[in-house]
Amino acid sequence: MKKYTYTDKKDTRSGFGAGLLEAGKQNHEVVALCADLIGSLKMNDFIKEFPERFFQIGIAEANMMCIAAGMTIGGKIPFTGTFANFSTGRVYDQIRQSIAYSDKNVKICASHAGLTLGEDGATHQILEDIGMMKMLPGMTVINPCDYNQTKAATIAIAKHHGPVYLRFGRPVVPIFTDDDQEFIIGKAWMVNEGKDVSIFATGHIVWKAIQAGEKLAEMGIDAEIINIHTIKPLDVEAVLKSVAKTGCAVSCEEHNRLGGLGDSIAQVLAVNNPTPQEYVAVNDSFGESGTPDQLMKKYGLEAEDIIDAVNRVIKRKK
């Protein structure tokens, strides 16, 4: 098992804030919109540097999505910022018609995704957003794993033409990827090569997969760990190449097991190479109030849950 360490921990939303500032410096067409959550989205640095390119929309997310769509006409690259729940479910029809169907170059940037938003509870803990967004034709869906990767992804999507959903979160999580990494949309990142099981993970749970991989190595199981930061378009080649070697798969995500990364992997496997797969995901339920750590444990998203899933799936191998 390749050794991963971290010296610092930060929230991925701060990676977005840093990336937005950098994207704004690189391209004067980048503009930012926010629905009354500037501090939560870490947009302050961008606003300070480019006040004329920031638009406070107020608590009106539908208006924000369509204003962003309109701003692309004439060349702007709008980044919208609000919680994942209000970036997707609340405004699905606006995104569908005015952004996705109209092929507008809007970057929908969504913080506080999943259970780890914590104490606010299930009204705010969206676990269905990846599913909704990946079903829209032409939408790119990205869920980076740490601060550095979120920053790199934010800079990368400014250079990519087309609608993007960028998902990140509130909790402070280990920084273990390079600060000068090149983020290639749609290209999976090989975290650790192995031969016994393929672990496909997205978002900050990749760190849990690394922890699981270390324990599995002690148990004599050589796990391949792949970071699927881009859920759509999925790196099908990386998925198939890995399972051709390992013969089984575990998918890990802070999302409902219906409609998320696991389903995307399962579809690729079913069509191309039917392979045993286990899910580490929320089991079709809403969340609840609690600390992020308590919630990750209660809803089965810890390293131990990944190890259990690996043990189950290896037994199912032919």
Added chain:
Amino acid sequence: MNTEIQNLQRTASQVRRDIVRMVHGCQSGHPGGSLGCTDFLVALYFKILKHDPAFKADGIGEDLFFLSNGHISPVFYSVLARSGYFEPSELATFRKLNSRVQGHPTTHEGLPGVRIASGSLGQGMSVAIGASLTKKLNGDKSLVFCLHGDGELQEGQIWEAAMFAPHNKVDNLIATIDVNGQQIDGPTKLVLSLGNLKAKWEAFGWDVLEMKGNDMEDVVNVLENAKSRTGKGKPIVILMYTEMGAGVDFMMGSHKWHGVAPNDEQLELALAQLEESLGDY
């Protein structure tokens, strides 16, 4: 009446012929609102807008128009075709398979003249505000226009946009509301009352104008007046009073023709009332 107004009226007559023929040709679509808004769209595209039918999607340096009530696509398509965005013959493919002339306007099939999809109501004012903000950022002095149905004002997003534009001094925007008092299920006052629209828009901080939407001379005058009021710190809204089905006597005065196509006999009756001024497609 001057010659220019007469020419616009003759163009409007041809557009009305196109509308009823398009809707008849596929036996679906929305003739009522299309006929009611014909004079407005003809005045806009043949007199008011600074626009280039060679069509560049980014619209830099051009006035832009967004149709928010996308179901009145027949009038939009006819006006686009008649002003040179595409061949009028393509109107015959309206709502048919493999056509660029989709049921509701879209950029998806690449039809020149369309810059955003519409159909799901309530979104176009926000889109127009976005385009207006970009024009301001670009130092582009041209204007942005949008059109809405009065029934569409029942969508909450309209009022989000209505609040945003005055607060942000979006004064390069001219919105028009087609006040015909009708929607699919009946008169707006029975379905969901709109109340005092003038007072509502004024209370939100807009510069409110009123217009007789089926009187070409008034349409041109009010639109020119609206243009002269841009750049003064307030967005402008025109309450445009129209008759659904205007120009075809048996389609006027009720919501019945909101989304119904005429049969062969009704088509002939309608065409008999409308001069073929530019030649049918």
